[in-house]
Amino acid sequence: xxxxLILIIxxxxxxxxxxxxxxxxxxxxxWFNCVLSGKTVTETPTAVPEPATPAPAPETPQ
Numbered sequence: 934x935x936x937x938l939i940l941i942i943x944x945x946x947x948x949x950x951x952x953x954x955x956x957x958x959x960x961x962x963x964w965f966n967c968v969l970s971g972k973t974v975t976e977t978p979t980a981v982p983e984p985a986t987p988a989p990a991p992e993t994p995q
Contacts, residue, residue: 948968952959957967 951957951968952964955967957964961967
């Protein structure tokens with residue numbers, strides 16, 4: 934029982950420290966992901982990114 938309590942306290946301390954380091958706010962959407970990865974909700978992609986447009990081919994001198 935003590936071991937479980939110690940692990941819960943360690944997890945809580947980890948969450949608080951990482952939350953402060955990454956600037957996460959408790960209760961905001963994506964808080965858990967922000968704590969674990971350090972990315973805020975606005976930084977994490979929610980949709981498939983658009984494919985990059987190919988660069989125009991360079992013209993060869995004649």
